[in-house]
Amino acid sequence: MSNDASLTRTVVVQNAEGLHARPADLLVRMANKFHATIRIGKNSEWVDCKSILSLLTLGAAQGTELSVAAEGEDAAAAIDAITALFEAGFDDTDEMKGVKPAVDS
Secondary structure, three states: OOOOEEEEEEEEOOOOOOOOHHHHHHHHHHHOOOOOEEEEEEOOEEEEOOOHHHHHOOOOOOOOEEEEEEEEOOHHHHHHHHHHHHHOOOOHHHHHOOOOOOOOO
């Protein structure tokens, strides 16, 4: 008997550049933090969220609606984390965290 949960959620690509290399890399890094199997689909095409090359083949531009499916013991946490990345538009300022802004005096 298995307690594995299977969840699906719809997300929309928010960032202007679409799902290009940097956000795809962030998705792969996030997905790899979980044991769950995570897949992302556009129309009838589904790819592994832990494979950057697969993600890039989706050609998801800004406004593209994607389905995210997660299955496994930590599926709920995984799908929440992936959804948060999409909702934040892959937070382009993320790379600057920890860098103090210049202050005009």
